[in-house]
Amino acid sequence: MPSASTSAVHSRAPQEALGPPVTAGVVTALVGFTSSFAVVIAGLKAVGANQAQSSSGLLALTLTFGLGILFLSWRSRMPVTLAWSTPGAALLASAGMPDGGWPAAVGAFLMVGVLILLTGLLPVLGRIMAKIPTALAQAMLAGVLLPLCLAPFKSLGSAPLFVAPVVLCWVLLMKFAPRWSVPASLLVALGVIALHIASTGVHLPVESLLPMLEWTTPTFTVGAAVGLALPLFIVTMASQNIPGVAVLKSFGYTTPWRSSMLVTGAGTIAGAPFGGHAINLAALSAALAAGEEAGKDHGRRWIAAFVSGIAYLVLAAASAALVTLVAAAPPGLLEAVAGLALLGTLASSISSALAAAGERIPACITFLLAASGLSIAGIGAAFWALAGGILVRWILKSREPVQKA
Template sequence: MLSLPALAAGLLSGFVGFASSFAVVLQGLRAMGAGPDEAASGLMALSIAMGLCGIGLSLWRRMPISVAWSTPGAALLAASAMPEGGFPVAVGAFLVSGVLLVLAGLWRPFGRAVAAIPSPLANAMLAGVLLGLCLAPVRALAEAPVAGLAIILTWAIVGRINRLLAVPAALLVAVGVILATIQLPPGILAAAGPVPAWVMPRFTLAAAIGIGVPLFIVTMASQNIPGMAVLNANGFRPEAGPLFAVTGLFSLAGAPLGGHAVNLAAITAALCASPEAEPDAARRWWAAVVAGAVYIGFGLLAGAAVAFMAAAPPVLIQAVAGLALLGAFGHAIQGAVAVPAQREAAVITFLVTASGLAILGVSGAFWGLMAGGAMLLLHRPGLFTRA
């Protein structure tokens, strides 16, 4: 039976998971060349995919397995240049990432190889990706001082009381400011319904390497692996491979509709997996099922969300997105410099990634990882000495 604590935890998890990061997702899709209809379709596809995937996995395993979209992956897209060929080429890269997620779950040698990527380098790459977006609140203060200050103060004050509600509260203030200062287009509510838009993917080597591979790496390192850690910390120990493979399959299903990737939830997973969600661990899976239903509901309103964002001043939406990513940026920086012997390589990875360097159409995230890896190899003991 569904208990009141599990219902409350699931509702809160779904609301926080969507409201705290959907602006980041829209920024990422737009950066890849998605038009309003394609962005709405992508948001809808991701919301419904993570809702159905979370419900299915929770019912299958009878565990609170929460699924989310890849927020770090969306930040990667937002920080990358639009690929030559536009959104269809980006969708091709999304499919490459989905295939890699499935392989990581089903083929153990590949999964182990991914896990062997030095954590400082993966974190440094993520930090470099997030830096530009995390500067957006500062830019908002310069371009719209009153509105920017109101959003930041709300985030700071509410965060002092309840960290999980800080970004949703800042979003509500941003919405209020936008409603008070702009004229919304007529018929915005009529756009609320489902808006599937099929995108025929195109595959290029540059996009596969520069977008697909980094998207896969940040999704695994920043979402799937921490998501498993949250489950394990709360006493749930499902086999990781099948879970990764299933999220990869749902990512593949959502990609032609514009969705970039879904994965195991990390932060919001704790809301459903902890004892506060339900004292009886055997019934805690109900909370993840409720959260999945909330995601599906939000997905059906994707059209209105995109229409509203299109009419809003971009700097305010970017400010909310930047605030949503500050925690992830802090954790990434901490992880990047945690190992003294690998710190220099991590700093190089961070700088190359944050620079926005693009060579042969391949984004800086890939070159940052390559530069850091080369530095690690260069300093490997015995490289220039005879055996």
């Protein structure tokens, strides 16, 4: 007969086995949410959203991808995690308000959802996406990110007392705990905002602290479709969905591609009228739920993803309060936090864009066009950057046989 102590060990074993994936799931949600929500708010405001619409967009995004994580992880029994498109939000921040204002931006979000859904339904669309040179897609993203990543250092000159503590915290945590560098700098920023509110006597309406979805009837314009929807779709696919597949593969999982695209496409469509720009497979935060920290049992790491979905739904309740606090921030502080959050993405984008010697000139053209803020016929720089880079690449490639001859 087994002893009482042996029975106790066996009774505790399932609970102990759940500890690592549950902890990893909570950490995944905390890091994923806090490290980039400032970028999302900045992006939504740049394309015309007011405070209530920004709050609604953040809530819609968190709800849709939180529910999507629950469905995909439970169905596939794999640690499939989703997120909002952080590079897409950065694209919005650099693109500015489209012709037609916020309703036209919402129409563009809806088109992105349809394109993602079609990617799951029509394999040919995925093959077309694969033909876009990776170097040019990454160069476009790097150009979009550059102005945003300059913001912390510009703000150091205009508001040093507010921004310096945030930057210093980020630098120190990058040395000792890189994963927590952006969440920690966000906490410092929120502390700065609290002090600012206390010293200036700013009043925060109680009703603005409560999460609420706000409907916007979408409108559709050519400028928003070409200058916003198409680049947003490309950035989301190239910088989130494809890397998300690669991250899961590195841990031995085959991403359920079709169902992931259907879920994220449908989720983007559902969230668009409430201000959600795009949801997708998680890339960087995916490693938190799929790696060793989620437990040694490879077959139980899906629990970490499932728990992260629950945690995201809990965090969704804080979306309105966070937007309200950020709205009361000193000038330049939000931009500084967003820029720090994107520095890692900028570095990896530049590295990828310039990795192949033969692609460097077209990539540089793409990068500079995207960073220039060029706008022609109401179509933003991201589209012209990609078009210009592809044209230059075609011209240079077409003359190679002549040079060799």
